[in-house]
Amino acid sequence: MIENGTTQVNAAAAPAQKPKRPKPKSMQMLNEQTTALFENARLAKERGEKVGWSASIFPQEIAETLRLNVLYPENHSAGIAARHQADPFLQECEGPLGYSNDLCAYAKVNLAYASVLNNESEVELPDGGKMVKPDFLLLTNNICNQLTKWYENLAYQMNIPIFFIDTCYNPCDYVTETRVRYVRAQIDQLIKDLCAFTGKTWDDKHFKEVMKISQRNSYLWERANNLMDHKPAPLSGFELFNYMSAMVCNRGKTSSTAVLEQLNQEIEEHIKEGNSTYPVKEEYRISWDGIACWPYLRHNLHTLKQYGINMVASSYGKAWAIEYEDLDGMARAYCFASTNGDNATTMISRRMEALKKFDCEGTIYHVNRSCKVMDCQMMEVQRQISAQAGIPFTSFDGDQADYRNYSEAQFETRIQGLVEVMKQNKEAKMNG
Amino acid sequence: MYTFGIDIGSTSSKAVILKDGKEIIAHQVISLGTGTIGPKEAKEQVFKEASISPEEISYTIVTGYGRMKCDYADEQISELSCHAKGIHYLLPTVRTVIDIGGQDAKALRIDDKGRLIQFQMNDKCAAGTGRFLDVMAKILNVDINDLGPLSEKSNHPASISNTCTVFAESEVISKLSSDIPLEDIAAGIHESVAKRVAGMALRIGKTPDVAMSGGVALNIGVVHAMEREMECPVLVHPLCQSAGAIGAAILAWEKFTKEKVR
Numbered sequence: 001m002i003e004n005g006t007t008q009v010n011a012a013a014a015p016a017q018k019p020k021r022p023k024p025k026s027m028q029m030l031n032e033q034t035t036a037l038f039e040n041a042r043l044a045k046e047r048g049e050k051v052g053w054s055a056s057i058f059p060q061e062i063a064e065t066l067r068l069n070v071l072y073p074e075n076h077s078a079g080i081a082a083r084h085q086a087d088p089f090l091q092e093c094e095g096p097l098g099y100s101n102d103l104c105a106y107a108k109v110n111l112a113y114a115s116v117l118n119n120e121s122e123v124e125l126p127d128g129g130k131m132v133k134p135d136f137l138l139l140t141n142n143i144c145n146q147l148t149k150w151y152e153n154l155a156y157q158m159n160i161p162i163f164f165i166d167t168c169y170n171p172c173d174y175v176t177e178t179r180v181r182y183v184r185a186q187i188d189q190l191i192k193d194l195c196a197f198t199g200k201t202w203d204d205k206h207f208k209e210v211m212k213i214s215q216r217n218s219y220l221w222e223r224a225n226n227l228m229d230h231k232p233a234p235l236s237g238f239e240l241f242n243y244m245s246a247m248v249c250n251r252g253k254t255s256s257t258a259v260l261e262q263l264n265q266e267i268e269e270h271i272k273e274g275n276s277t278y279p280v281k282e283e284y285r286i287s288w289d290g291i292a293c294w295p296y297l298r299h300n301l302h303t304l305k306q307y308g309i310n311m312v313a314s315s316y317g318k319a320w321a322i323e324y325e326d327l328d329g330m331a332r333a334y335c336f337a338s339t340n341g342d343n344a345t346t347m348i349s350r351r352m353e354a355l356k357k358f359d360c361e362g363t364i365y366h367v368n369r370s371c372k373v374m375d376c377q378m379m380e381v382q383r384q385i386s387a388q389a390g391i392p393f394t395s396f397d398g399d400q401a402d403y404r405n406y407s408e409a410q411f412e413t414r415i416q417g418l419v420e421v422m423k424q425n426k427e428a429k430m431n432g
Numbered sequence: 433m434y435t436f437g438i439d440i441g442s443t444s445s446k447a448v449i450l451k452d453g454k455e456i457i458a459h460q461v462i463s464l465g466t467g468t469i470g471p472k473e474a475k476e477q478v479f480k481e482a483s484i485s486p487e488e489i490s491y492t493i494v495t496g497y498g499r500m501k502c503d504y505a506d507e508q509i510s511e512l513s514c515h516a517k518g519i520h521y522l523l524p525t526v527r528t529v530i531d532i533g534g535q536d537a538k539a540l541r542i543d544d545k546g547r548l549i550q551f552q553m554n555d556k557c558a559a560g561t562g563r564f565l566d567v568m569a570k571i572l573n574v575d576i577n578d579l580g581p582l583s584e585k586s587n588h589p590a591s592i593s594n595t596c597t598v599f600a601e602s603e604v605i606s607k608l609s610s611d612i613p614l615e616d617i618a619a620g621i622h623e624s625v626a627k628r629v630a631g632m633a634l635r636i637g638k639t640p641d642v643a644m645s646g647g648v649a650l651n652i653g654v655v656h657a658m659e660r661e662m663e664c665p666v667l668v669h670p671l672c673q674s675a676g677a678i679g680a681a682i683l684a685w686e687k688f689t690k691e692k693v694r
Contacts (some may be wrong), residue, residue: 044526046625253556258652289491367555379635383635386550392549392550393550393609395552397555409497410553413510413511413512413553415549415552416509416510416512417510417512417513417551420509420510420512420513420548421548421549421550421551424547424548
C-alpha cells in the first residue's frame with residue numbers, strides 16, 4: 001500500500017516549488033528542544049539510568065522534579081503519522097502482533113515500535129530508534145481508557161512496571177474533596193514507588209521551582225492560544241498544534257518557557273503589524289473539535305486555505321493549559337484535565353466560551369476513528385452547540401494516525417458545504 | 433437569458449438548461465459519471481434538446497463529485513447547496529431533503545428560500561448509498577430500475593443485518609441459496625439502506641415536508657422504506673434525479689443577475 005504523499009512523481013513534470021518561508025525562531029527553538037529530549041533520553045540510557053514512557057496528560061512535573069528522562073508515545077506516534085511513516089507499523093501491529101484494526105492508531109504504531117525495540121519485530125525504524133526502550137511507564141486514565149490496556153501490554157511485553165494514577169471519570173461540573181484526596185493519595189504513593197524504583201530522591205524545594213516554571217509555561221501557552229482572538233488571527237491555527245510538544249513533553253522545563261516566550265513575542269509582533277502567518281486573507285474563523293488528523297494535516301490545511309478558513313480555536317491544544325501550584329492542586333487539576341474525563345455539560349460550556357471569545361463562524365468536528373470515547377459524545381455536543389451558538393458545523397471521518405480512514409473528496413465536499421452556509425450567514429448579517 | 437447547471441456524479445451525469453431562472457427548457461440524465469464520456473454526452477444532448485448553443489449561456493455552475501474536473505464552468509458549488517436549491521424549486525414546501533447519491537448520502541435542512549441551513553453526511557462507509565444498491569441488484573441479477581417495483585411485491589422482507597457492503601453481499605448470496613424469494617430480499621435491501629440513511633437524517637430532525645432527491649429517489653421501494661423508518665411521508669418529484677443540476681442552474685441565474693446588478 002502506498003501512503004498519501006509518498007507516490008513518486010516525475011521530477012521534470014513537477015511544477016517549480018515555491019520557496020519555503022523561513023521557520024520562525026520559536027519553531028527552530030522547539031525543534032532543538034525536541035532533539036534534546038530524545039538525545040537526553042538516549043544518553044541517560046547509556047549511563048544506565050532508568051528512562052520512562054509517559055501518557056500525554058500525566059503530571060510531567062513529577063518526572064521533572066526527579067530529573068527523570070521521559071518520552072511520550074502519543075506524541076511520537078503522531079509524528080510518525082504526520083511524516084507518512086505509519087504504514088509498516090500499522091501492518092505489523094494488525095498482522096504478526098495480532099492486534100485489532102479497531103484499536104487507537106497511536107497505540108498500534110507504538111505497540112509495533114515497542115516490539116521492534118524488544119527484538120520481536122523487524123520493522124525498520126524511520127527515526128533510527130530515538131524512542132529508546134523504556135524501563136518504566138507513567139500512566140493516568142483521564143484522557144483515555146484504552147491507554148491502560150495499551151500500557152498494560154507494553155508492561156507485560158517488556159517486563160517493566162507501570163506507575164499509575166486513577167483520575168476517574170468526572171460526572172460533576174466540579175471536583176469533590178473526596179476525589180482530590182483519592183488522587184492525592186495515589187500521587188504520594190506513586191512518588192514513593194518511583195523514587196524506590198529509579199533510585200532518585202524527591203526534593204520539595206526543587207518541586208516548587210519546577211512548579212513555578214510549569215505554571216509560567218501554562219500561562220504562556222494559554223496566552224498564545226488566547227491571542228488568536230485578534231482579527232486577523234496572528235497565526236495559522238494549525239501551527240499551534242506544532243508547539244504542543246513544549247507542553248506535553250517539556251512542561252516543567254525552562255526550555256519551554258523560552259520557546260513560549262519567543263512564540264508570544266512573535267504573535268505580538270504579528271498583531272502589532274496587523275499581519276498573520278496564515279497565508280491568505282482570513283475570510284472565515286472556525287473552531288476545530290478533536291485531535292488533529294495528522295496524516296492529512298497538509299490536505300486539511302490546503303482545503304481550508306482555498307476558502308480562507310482559519311482555525312482559530314481548538315479544544316485539543318488547550319487541554320495542556322493546566323493550572324496548579326502544589327500536589328493538592330495537581331490532584332484537583334487532573335480530575336478535570338481532559339475532555340474525555342469530563343461530563344457533557346462541562347465540555348459544552350468550555351466550547352461555547354471558546355466560540356464566543358474567538359468569534360467563530362463554524363465548527364469542524366473530526367470524527368476520529370481512533371478515539372471512540374471522543375466520538376461517543378461528539379454527535380450530542382454538535383447538536384447542542386449548534387443549537388445554542390446558532391452556527392453551522394460539519395464533521396468528517398478521519399484518524400489521528402491511521403491514514404486509511406480518510407477520504408479527501410469527502411472532506412472537500414463537507415468543507416465547501418460549510419463555507420456555503422457560513423457565507424449565507426455572513427451575508428444575512430451584513431444585510432441586517 | 434439561459435443558465436446551465438451540470439451535476440457530475442460518481443455514477444451519472446445530469447444537465448439542465450434554465451430560462452430566466454424559472455423555466456427548465458431541457459434536462460438530460462446519462463448513466464455515466466465522472467471520468468467517463470458521461471458529462472460530455474449530457475452536455476451535448478441537453479444543448480441539442482434545448483436547440484441553443486453553449487455561447488448563449490450566461491453563466492454555468494458545475495456540481496457533484498466530479499465538479500473539480502470541469503474546466504468550462506464559471507463556478508463550482510457543492511452538491512449540498514445545489515440539491516437544496518433544486519428541491520426547493522421542484523417542491524417549495526420541503527424543509528428536509530434526503531439525497532442518496534452514488535457514493536454518499538446526505539440530509540439537508542433548508543429554509544423557505546431553498547438555502548442550506550444545516551447538513552449531515554454519511555461516514556466513510558458505502559452502506560446506505562446508491563453503490564450499495566448497484567452491488568445488490570447485480571447479485572440478484574435484477575436491473576437496478578426494476579429493484580423498486582420488485583420489492584413492492586414483498587410481504588415478508590428478509591432481514592439484511594450487515595451494514596458493510598461486502599458482508600451484506602455474502603448475506604444476500606446466502607439468502608438466495610436458501611430460496612428466499614427475490615422480492616423479499618429486495619425489500620430487505622431497501623430496509624437496510626433506509627435504516628442507515630434515516631439514522632443519519634434524524635440527527636438534523638425531520639422538519640416537514642420531507643423529500644428525497646437524487647437517482648435513488650426513483651426507487652419506490654427505498655422511498656417507502658424511508659417513510660417507514662422516518663415515520664413521515666416522503667415526497668418525490670419526477671425530476672428528483674436532476675435536482676442537483678436544476679439547483680446549479682438556478683444558482684447560476686442568481687449569481688449572474690446579482691453580478692449584473694453590481
